[in-house]
């Protein structure tokens with residue numbers, strides 16, 4: 001621009017008087033200032049809006065040849081300072097008789113840039129499977145009819161009040177999957193409407209919305225929830241309006257504190273785009289997905305810790321005397337009761353899903369352990385009963401055994417006396433020859449001795465056997481086995497589910 005002015009000055013120089021030259025120099029200086037101002041403003045503009053240079057093709061779609069609008073003549077001279085009357089004139093000219101809000105900005109499809117800034121996310125509800133958020137939502141498009149760059153005003157934009165919005169064309173981009181959306185009115189509607197000299201319109205709303213979440217409680221309470229918002233132009237299909245995400249930072253959350261809810265943490269958000277086929281034609285769709293991770297500290301304190309106590313209490317029974325059955329049963333049953341009560345309290349605040357949650361598996365595991373400890377109690381009681389029975393038998397058997405022992409002893413003595421020194425103690429190890437002599441010598445006596453010995457062995461076995469199913473022995477084994485199995489269950493459970501949740505410290 002400066003160069004063109006300088007060129008003009010150089011060309012005109014010979015014909016100009018010195019006064020006129022001074023004036024032209026002033027104009028050039030003004031223009032340079034103006035340029036500088038734009039340079040300063042540029043970074044700010046880029047932070048808030050990115051516009052495609054007029055005439056370039058939209059990048060992501062099929063080539064669309066732009067509507068050839070004659071470019072406004074380059075403004076000459078210093079810019080006009082705008083005052084009330086000229087502003088009013090400008091608006092009446094822009095939204096005059098030629099402007100019809102029912103007409104599209106151009107014959108070709110209008111590209112609408114969408115941007116979303118999340119102010120805060122306040123709530124995620126399992127019951128309604130939804131989330132609540134306050135967002136700033138921008139739509140930016142270019143309407144060549146509102147181009148006033150030819151006027152050479154000193155303003156970079158004109159901001160209009162919200163009530164102007166119904167009188168102008170807008171692409172009508174909306175949240176198509178929201179459950180409820182409200183434009184904040186604090187006290188008047190929070191709508192920003194800016195028109196730039198080149199006809200670019202920036203429309204921004206501050207809305208409070210309730211959006212849907214895909215509720216999946218399989219890993220509850222180590223779960224992640226995914227919520228999404230879908231944008232579409234409600235009125236216009238792809239032939240009229242194309243909606244695209246802004247090139248840079250289409251979705252942003254400036255305040256890091258707003259990512260943390262009391263029981264959830266926003267771990268990820270991503271933006272997607274698609275073109276959908278409806279009966280009314282093709283529609284552009286933009287989607288933003290938020291992924292939240294549940295902070296399960298509450299459940300560790302309120303659900304897991306008490307169940308640990310319940311399970312531990314049920315093990316105390318293993319150290320109590322096997323004869324104190326009532327005490328042992330009370331321990332088992334009361335811990336089972338406490339556990340079911342705990343579980344009921346937690347589940348009460350959740351939707352009634354019909355699949356198994358991680359918490360259910362935990363609860364079933366713990367109930368199983370307590371139930372097994374009760375079963376162990378029954379086994380101990382039964383073993384003791386058998387033991388007592390056997391002991392009663394053994395008392396009568398004992399007498400009989402003593403008699404047999406005595407008899408066999410006397411038999412042996414008698415036999416040894418009969419056979420003298422040459423008689424072997426064990427008939428099996430003896431040679432055929434000696435066996436023969438013994439059999440000849442002893443006859444019936446030897447056979448009787450062998451039979452009685454077998455009987456004695458059997459009796460001794462019977463005597464020893466009850467030692468294995470003693471109640472105390474079972475308790476001893478259980479006191480080691482139960483904690484061991486429970487530890488194994490814990491290791492599997494926590495590794496699996498914390499792995500699924502993305503680890504203790506993952507972000």
Ligand SMILES: *[C@@H]1O[C@H](CO)[C@@H](O)[C@H](O)[C@H]1NC(C)=O
Pocket residue numbers: 045049050051052053054055142156196197198199200
């Ligand atoms: C319109 O003007 C704005 C602000 O001056 C600028 O950032 C943008 O690139 C322009 N858009 C076009 C299409 O020229």
Ligand SMILES: *[C@@H]1O[C@H](CO)[C@@H](O)[C@H](O)[C@H]1NC(C)=O
Pocket residue numbers: 063064065066067068107108109
């Ligand atoms: C875009 O507009 C120009 C001029 O009006 C027209 O020639 C061209 O066919 C249009 N392109 C499309 C894709 O409609």
Ligand SMILES: *[C@@H]1O[C@H](CO)[C@@H](O)[C@H](O)[C@H]1NC(C)=O
Pocket residue numbers: 080081083084085086
């Ligand atoms: C506003 O500016 C125009 C020229 O740009 C001038 O004619 C008019 O007198 C000004 N009005 C006021 C109230 O300053």
Ligand SMILES: *[C@@H]1O[C@H](CO)[C@@H](O)[C@H](O)[C@H]1NC(C)=O
Pocket residue numbers: 041044045048154155156157158
């Ligand atoms: C709007 O114009 C004012 C000056 O008129 C300028 O300070 C401001 O940065 C402009 N806003 C945008 C978004 O371009």
Ligand SMILES: *[C@@H]1O[C@H](CO)[C@@H](O)[C@H](O)[C@H]1NC(C)=O
Pocket residue numbers: 060273274275
């Ligand atoms: C989504 O956007 C990308 C780039 O932003 C583009 O390449 C792609 O074609 C778009 N997809 C659809 C289905 O519009």
